[in-house]
Structure formats: C-alpha cells, structure tokens
Amino acid sequence: MHLIIQRRKGVGGELIARLTSEYNFASYHPNLLDEWDYEKNLKPPSHYTPSSGQSVWWICKVCQHNWQAKIDNRIKPRGCPNCAGKKPHSDGHNSLATLKPKLVLDWYDNRSPEEFQIGSHYRARWKCHKCEHVWRSPIAKRAQLDRACLSCTGQQAHSSGRDSVAVTHPELVKEWNDTKDPMKFLAGSHTRISWKCSTCSHEWLQSIGVRTRPTGCPYCSGPGGTIPRVVHSDGHNSMRNTNDENARLMTREFHPTLNGKFTPDNLTPGTSKKLWWKCSQDCDYIAGSKCENVWRNAGSHRWNRGQACPVHYGGGLHSDGRNSLQKLLPELIQEWDFEKNENLTPDSVTISSGKYAYWICNSCGNKWQAIIASRSKGHGCSACKKKAQRELFEIVKQLFPNSECQFDYNHPDMRFSETNARMELDIWIPEFSIAFEYQGFQHYESVPFWGGDEAFEKRRMRDLEKQEACSKNGICLLQVDNSWDRGANSIKHLLCEHGFEI
Template sequence: MPSKPNTGCSRADVVTTHPHILAEWDNTANRHLRPLELTAQSDDVASWHCPNGHSYTATIADRCLRGVGCPKCEEVGEGAAAGRPSEGKGSRGPRRPRPGRSLAELHPDLAAQWHPTKNGDLTPADVGASAQIEVWWAASCAHGDWKQLVAKRAEGQGCRDCGRARAGAARRRPKSGQSLADLYPEVAALWDPSKNGELKPSDVAANASAAVWWRADDCEYDHSWQAIVSNKVRSSGTCVFCSNQRVLRGFNDLATTQPHLLAEWDYEANGDLLPVHLVAGSQTPVHWVCSERTPRREHRRRGLTATAPPRHEAETGRMT
C-alpha cells in the first residue's frame, strides 16, 4: 500500500527534493505510485531503469537517502552512484569488495541462499557483506522467494513474512499456564508440526481464533486439516474426513463413494454444486433426474429437490 500522501504545506515530495532520480523512474511498473505524493523517507518499493539498461527495484528511501542504485552497476563500478546527482565525469559507484570481504567469503551460509536466477549476473562474490543492495534470496520457508538488503541478511534478518508471523505470535503469546499445551494437552497432541511452521501449542491460547493445522491419531490415511483453535478444543479428536464432517475430493465425496448416482445428478438444476462437493450423508437438498421414470422437465416442474427418485431412496436415504 502506498505511503500516506504528502499533504503538508511545504513541498517535501521527491519531485521537489530529489528530481534527479525520476530520470530512472519506471512509469509503467510504478503506475500505482505518484511521485508528488511520496517523500524521500517513503518505504514504498518502486521499479527503476538505470542508464545502462538494467531494471531493478528499490525503496524510495533507499534511492533518496542511502544512495542505493542498480545492483548490477554498483558492484562493478558502472556509472555514477545511483540516487545522488553525478559528481562529474568519472564518478563511480561502489567497487567490487576487497579480497576476503565479499558476502561469499564472510557468510558462505547466506551465499548458499542467494537466488541463482533472479539476480542476473550478480553473485555473492560481487557484493560486500554490508552492501545496501536489495537482492533476491531463494525460498527457505513456506513464503517462497523474497527480497532483502544484503546488509540486513548479514545482520541475521530473514524472510520478512516469517518475521511478522513471529512478532505477531510473540504479541499474542498466552500467559504462563494459559496456553493450549497447558490447559488441553490432549488437544495439543493433535497439532500438526509439519504444517504450522514455528508455531507451537505453547504459543497460542486455548481460546485463540487462529486457524491452524491438525491431525488425528486414529486416522489411517494421515489426513490433516485446518480448524480454529477455540473450536478444536470443543470438538472431538476424530478425523473430519474419515467421519464425513468435511469433504475431501477423491476420498469421501459423493462422486467417489457413490459413482452409480452420477447419471441421475441434475447438473443444470444444481448449478455450481457438484457431486464432488458433498458426502453421501449430506443434508443439502439437490435435484435428481430419473431417466427411467420421469423426464427431466417433469422433475423440475414438480420441484423434486429434497431426495432422489423413489427407486433410489434406499441408496440415498441419508441425502435429504
């Protein structure tokens, strides 16, 4: 979301304070941003085109206040230092790091997380560990690839989304003795550690409204599903799919368990509702067509919506 528009009396927008950076402004990619409504302190990420034809992204603050420019050019010394007016002929950007000072040499563990394709020709050997350059890092969590300043990564910062999740969990951490693990250890035992990331039963309150992943000890199919913590405390520990409380396509849906009924499903009258959306014990009223007894149009005129035709009542008696 763009930063709050500049509505003060003084002209502090980037057009006034840093007009030189607008020569590299990517109008097409930045159509959601307006320079007249952005200040030099803005943390909005914008797209840029350097004089050497490279495209890159950087925040407004990085360009205006920290001199961050094209990551490809800065590390090999091409062109003037981006984000600042040229200081004359021969003005160069930061040079390649001295031997022993590159990210690859000082932090080989981070260099291993460097994205192999999204950073172009730039490599961990081309940047210093304190470089104020935002680059792509390969996915090491469920949030996928992400961008972060090299210096921030060297300081120990990782995926921003993971950081926000940890911060949110810390703010909501229950008091001692009030967590799900403390009050309902039998429910906490159903917690799915493989899909809940770093979040643990000791991190959430028993009345939390967060939806997390659960498993059932007695499920032979190893099913996993999401449910709100406070609701799970009040429910049973049985698998929601094996007990037909929820539909799992290909496992307990009507098309899988009762395929002989598909020929009599009225696809036109039932609209977007399909056999794969219901279990055999569903109480949802649906339309049926009996090709041997009554034409489709007669069933529709009679408003047959609650049950299958009489010939099939024994087979679908629970589907009313």
C-alpha cells in the first residue's frame, strides 16, 4: 500500500490522506461490487475511498431491490433494507400502500405510505375516514394487528374532544388538578389523574374511571361521612399530627423498619391496617431498661380501643422471651413433661399463662396436669402434699380412736371473702372441734418456685383469714409444719400445748 501522509502546517495537526491508485473502494471491498448499480452511479467504485461518506446506488443480488446508501455504511456491514424488513422493495410490491390499500384511506402523515412495510414501528399519523378522529399509532399495529380507529372502538377520546370527560362530566373538571388535558380522555379511562377537592382542598391521585362513579374526595367521604379514611394532603390528620394521647403514643411506638412504605405521616391513627409496634415503656422484668416488645396490631384497635403493649396489659409473651416461664422460673422446667406437652414449650408461655400443661414431680414421679399460672403461684405436686397429710391423718386417728376423723373437709360455714369458696380443713374432728393443717415451707417464707413475694403474701392472707374464721366458729386450728418428724409424740405434744390431754 502506498499511502503518503503529510502534516499541513497551521491546521492544528490535521492529517491529510492522499490517494494512490491502490487505495480505493473497489480494491478494498471487491465482495460488494456485484451490488454496485453501474447505471445510476455516474462514477465507478474505484473513484471512491473505502470509507467514503458518499451516498450511491445499490442493487440487491438477492431480491433486486434498488436503494441508496452511503459507502461507509455498507462496509460496516449493512445489507439490503428490503431483505432486513426495514423498507419496502423499490418496485413497491410489499409496501403498505400495496398490501393494505384500505389503510391508506386513513393515512394522514407527511411521509408516503409507499415508504413503509406493514411491519414498520413508525408512529404514523392517521385520520379516520368515518369519524375524522386524528391519532398516532405504529404502522405494524394497524396493518398486522388490524387495529381500527381508537375513537370508533372507544379506546380514545375523539381528537375534537366531543366525547371527552371534559364534555361528558364537566363537574369533574372543576377538581381537575393535572397537567394532562381533560379533552383527551374518555370518562372510563384508567389513567390516574391528580385531583383537588373543591370543598376541603385535599389533593389525591385517582383514575378518571373511578371518579366518574359516585366516589368523591376520599377525605370528605369517610365511613358515615364523618371519619376521614385517608391522610389529607396537608397532613393535618396524620397519625403524627393528630393531637390525641393515643395517637402520640402510637407515633412513638411505630416500628421504624418493619412497616415498609407506611409511616406515621401517611396513615391516620384510625387505620385498619395491621402494623408493627415497638413498646416504649419501662420493662417490668429488667430494671433500668425499656420493654421494646415488638407486636402487631391494627391502628384502629390501638386508637379507638386504647390497646397497648400486650406484655404490659394482657400478660402476653415478650417478643424476645424475657418474661417466659423458662426465663423467670427455670426451676419449674425440671418438672416440665416435654413428651406430653409436645409443641407447648417453656419458652413459648408466660408465668401467668392460663394454659394447662403436664408436669412430672421430681420427688415422687407423680404425673399430673395443672394450669401454668397456678404452678407459678406455688401450687406443687398434690400427691406429695397428700402423702404427708395422709401420714398425719393416720396418726390423728390412732390418737382419737373413738372419734370421727374427716380428711379434706370443706366447712359449710366458713368461706374465703375473695372467692366465696369453702375453706378446706386438712383434718377435722367435729366431736372436739379440732382441725389440723399441714403447712409446707412456702407458707412461712417467700420462695421463687412457689410464686415469689406476691404468691407468699396471698397465702399468708388466706391462712390468716382461715385462722380468724376458725376462731370465730370455736374451732381449734393446729398447724403442723413441714419440719414435723412424722411421729405421734410430736402431735401429742402439740395437742397438750392447746389443752387437750391424750
């Protein structure tokens, strides 16, 4: 190749290429010469450089289509536009005008229908020959999918606006708050438009079709026409801006990450949506810390009914399990019957739960069912308690062989003031008005296993009430504590202390 390159001074370093006899289109691209139109092109292919921008004529060797294209476009390479489906054949046999002559009746574009194939995506301008509606649509949609006039088929408002929402529903135009032209939309359109209430100035988005039904401003038309269903566009009735104690608490406890797109700013406090909350109150179980229980509840339940954290006001299980039976009374877990309780686990219930659970006594192996709350309050194995009572009962019968002795006697005239339940006497000798009570150590001190301080105080008050009732009814109540040596002599001594000679 003989390419001579010279640098011309004063032209900013521009490179000028001088042609030699070998540097031309014919020499570099002989494969394209059989599509060169020698009749229409006045100069031969050897006259042009390989990258020339000159537009010349070509004849497709496959379909004989005749077209113009720049030389540098052909070497990229780009072939026949007719074969590629981009332009109709030069003889017009596959043009829109030839294949779809009826569509030409609606043609209203500056370009000719003879320039396009029926599969073209060009958005041509059309004018219906029946109703004179003017619109734009891709040629392929009309030619291949047989799409008719959009106005005649009810898909678009007439270009004159005669059937638009502005004409059919002029009252809606008063609240139209959008840049879109109401003259271009039908009353049933699904297009979402911005509206502004003429009564309360609330702004909202809604489809035209929905507005043409009897639905007005969503703020003004709340349930019963009194309670707004949505947040006003100025935000004055949002959860955050509602001047109400419950609403302020809800805003503080609105979970910052679990509610997705919802915030205290785009919801009313009375929303029916179930939302996530995070308790802001002090923890009842860990001193100096916040509760931070996470739970789900409808906004309306919190606002209208005042429902707050279920841990504080419903005895619910904390989301981190801090108030579970397993955490607060781990000693009870030793008697938990995991096999019979199946899916009920100590970490899934609270100490105040009203559910029944199965238990296995560590001392005697007795298996029984009891409410979890009752066990938390100190009620233990009934078999163990009855065993000690039975031993005491047998000794009392030996000491009073000629008298009637009753076991677990419910006195008809003595009742607890709180529950009105009959008071039970472990052993009752009606002839002498003597009663025996076997008292475990939980009756004398606070024990976590038996419910702690609260349960101990309740037991103490019940024991005191029973003592006063016995005294009032002339009954000598003798208390035998759990340190009893299981012998008859200690019982004789107890009777002698109270004036009974055996």
